[in-house]
Amino acid sequence: MSNPLGSTQGYVASQAESARVAGFLQKVYGWMFAGLAITAAVAWLVAGSPAVVQTLAANRLLFWVVLLAPLGFVWYLSAKVDTIAPNTAALVFSTYAALNGVTFAFVLLAYTGASIASTFLTAAAMFGALAVYGSITKRSLAGIGQFAFMGLIGVIIASIIGIFWQNNMFQFVLSVCGVLVFTALTAWDAQKLRSMALAMPEGRAGSYAVVGALALYLDFINLFLFLLRLFGQRRD
Numbered sequence: 001m002s003n004p005l006g007s008t009q010g011y012v013a014s015q016a017e018s019a020r021v022a023g024f025l026q027k028v029y030g031w032m033f034a035g036l037a038i039t040a041a042v043a044w045l046v047a048g049s050p051a052v053v054q055t056l057a058a059n060r061l062l063f064w065v066v067l068l069a070p071l072g073f074v075w076y077l078s079a080k081v082d083t084i085a086p087n088t089a090a091l092v093f094s095t096y097a098a099l100n101g102v103t104f105a106f107v108l109l110a111y112t113g114a115s116i117a118s119t120f121l122t123a124a125a126m127f128g129a130l131a132v133y134g135s136i137t138k139r140s141l142a143g144i145g146q147f148a149f150m151g152l153i154g155v156i157i158a159s160i161i162g163i164f165w166q167n168n169m170f171q172f173v174l175s176v177c178g179v180l181v182f183t184a185l186t187a188w189d190a191q192k193l194r195s196m197a198l199a200m201p202e203g204r205a206g207s208y209a210v211v212g213a214l215a216l217y218l219d220f221i222n223l224f225l226f227l228l229r230l231f232g233q234r235r236d
Contacts, residue, residue: 002012002176009058012194020198021197024193024197024200025194027205027213028216031209031210032084032216032217034097035094035096036092039097039098039101039221042098042101042102042104043101043102043105043107045101046102047105047109052105053083053105055119056149062122066103070100073092073093073099074214076092077092077210077211078214079083080150081208081211082204082207084207086207087206089206089207089210089211090189090206090210093210093213095219098101100221109147110234110235111147111232111234112232112234115228115231115233118226118227118231122231123220123223126183126223126227127186127223130164131190131216132185134187134188134209135194141187141191144184145184145187145188145191148181148184148188149185151177151180154177155178158174158177175227175229176226178222178225178226178229179226179230182222182223182226183223186220186223188217192215193212196212
C-alpha cells in the first residue's frame with residue numbers, strides 16, 4: 001500500500017519549494033526593473049543637460065572612467081555575493097545602474113526617440129518571452145548557455161576591435177551575433193534563477209536576488225543595444 005503520509009509530505013515540500021522560488025523571483029525582477037528605471041532616469045537627466053554632456057564629451061578620461069567603472073561593480077557583486085550585506089548589494093547595484101545611465105545619455109542623443117521607443121518595446125517583448133520560457137521549460141539549457149557564454153567572449157573581443165575598425169559589415173555581423181548571444185543568455189539565466197533560489201544559503205536571499213537581477217539587467221540592456229544598432233535610426 002502507498003503511504004498517504006509520505007505523499008502529503010512530498011506535496012508540502014513541493015509547495016514550499018515553489019513558494020521559495022516564487023518569492024525569490026519576485027525580488028529578482030523587482031530589482032531588475034528598479035535598475036532599469038534608475039538607468040532610464042539618469043540617462044534622461046544627463047541627456048537634458050548640455051553642460052554635463054559637453055563635460056563628458058570634452059574630457060575623454062572622465063568618459064572612459066564612467067564607461068569602464070561599472071565593470072568593477074559587476075565583478076564585486078558577483079565575487080562577494082556570499083558575504084555582502086543585502087543593503088550594500090542594493091547600493092552597489094543602484095550605483096552601477098546610475099553610471100550606466102550616464103553613458104546611455106549618449107544613446108538617447110544619438111538615436112531618434114521613436115526608434116528608441118520601438119526598439120525598447122521589441123527588446124522587452126523578446127526578453128519577456130525568453131525569461132518565461134527559461135523559467136518554465138523542463139529542458140536543461142546548460143548546453144545552450146555554455147555555448148552562448150563562449151559566444152559572449154567572442155562578442156566582447158569583436159566589440160573591442162570594432163572600436164578601432166569602423167566597418168559597416170563588421171558592425172552588422174557583430175550586432176546580429178550579439179542579439180543571438182543575449183537571446184540565449186536570457187533564457188539560460190532565467191532558468192538558473194530557479195536553481196539559485198533552491199541552492200542559496202538561508203538568509204542570503206537579499207544579496208542573491210540583487211546578483212540575479214544584475215544578470216538579467218545585463219541581458220536586457222545588451223539585447224536592447226544590439227537591436228538598436230541593427231534597427232535604430234540615428235539623428236541627423
